[in-house]
Amino acid sequence: MRKQNTTSGVSSINSDNQNMKTLLLFSAMCLLSIFISQAQVPNNGFETWENDVDGNWNPKFWTTSNSTPDTSVRPYTPAYAGNYSMQVSSLPVGGGFVIPGMAYINYTSHQRPTQMSICMRSTVANSDQILVYYSSWRNDTMIAAVGNCTFHIDSTMGSFHCLTFPITYTRDVMIPDTAQVMILAGYLSSAQAGTSVIVDEIILSGDDNGIIEIENNNSVELFPNPANEQLSIFSKKSAMNAIEIFDVTGRLVYSEETKFKSSAGLSEESVSLKSFSSGIYFIKVQLEDGSVTVRRFVKE
16 A cells, blocks of 8 residues: 655545545436436326327327227326326127236336335226236346236225335345336236226335345444455355345446355455446345345445
């Protein structure tokens, strides 16, 4: 480590460090503002409708089960808010068969909301349901899976009610790049005629950004933090089995799985940061006893 022999040199280094920390904080705030701006579902109030390539009248950005002349999704008035809501209805297709009405949207999202609220009215036929799905993923990795974020409405609501559904995640740390919201009027395999839902104002809220720090009685310590060329990881609880490092977008940038050296109950490992860009990172440590710790550090 280079030592400065003058007060001005020390002041210069302190000033540079402070400037770097300020820049990193500003960058993190900018990223957070980008995440928030991209969090909401496009055309979530269903005010804009347009013809698709096949001439079907659909809410802009949404894909529906409409197939001219069969229409199961249409604008609805009077709306809960604005000029239009979206009505999704099951559709009899002859021969005693009924198919569920469907509307869904895939959109770019770098957010991990913790809940979704939807204002809706419903008419639910006997033995049928309305289903609302939320999911998100990054590349081919599911982050919020349909199995954990499927919401069932099995009763008729004659007026608008705004319902809030929790969103849970199958993977921590990772930030999605795509999300999907889907509305189904009727079971896929046994939809009933007469099932219909009117939806409006789909709002996502809450945000953990996938970067919640999880600590287990301070069992894992990082030194130094901020770090420059090397980061040392110490576990006072049990041996470390695996280490993963993610950047602020949730991208995996380092991974190692092994049992690291330990003595006198202390497990220790060092990671070279020479190839890391300056910024904020999150390190996930899997301990031999099965516990997991996620800590944040800064690369200067």
